[in-house]
Amino acid sequence: AAGVIQSPRHLIKEKRETATLKCYPIPRHDTVYWYQQGPGQDPQFLISFYEKMQSDKGSIPDRFSAQQFSDYHSELNMSSLELGDSALYFCASSLEGTGHGYTFGSGTRLTVV
């Protein structure tokens, strides 16, 4: 069965650079969530999209932005990277209203040096 695909799997960037993470949800899923999990931390909700519109916003820094495209894939853009942005970034998708929970991707590990 198709799963949530995230790319790249690993990314190394220098401070003040920009990074773009991509998420391809399960086919027909209409909702995408982004989470950030720092070392030894629980996942923190960043932002979500439903039918290509932002639906909820968590602890996402102003330096980050995200969008969901017409094919439902989503991109998380991160600018002016800081060392503290080093984390595992998870994307999850769901089909709103089904109550089937969320399916997570394997994550993108971002290392800022």
Place this chain on the structure above:
Amino acid sequence: QKEVEQDPGPLSVPEGAIVSLNCTYSNSAFQYFMWYRQYSRKGPELLMYTYSSGNKEDGRFTAQVDKSSKYISLFIRDSQPSDSATYLCAGGGGGGADGLTFGKGTHLIIQP
């Protein structure tokens, strides 16, 4: 106070034992709850979800929700070494595409 509290462990039990993992929450608006299992360096995978108070069983896993005391539990029967992982509880609520609020996760070790 975090909205979802969870003992980080580690919790170490012998193979075959019944495991009890617990979370408390403070947000009365939560309408549904989920348990995720996360192996090291992997994304969390959904184990169980529940909407209301009571029990839900799926194979060796039973999720229990007590909304009156804001307490959720996950029981694992006949535990296996492959169950060794971090277990995250999460609560969500309201309409629309809300994000989840996670606990910090409990590190479970099943000793062969």
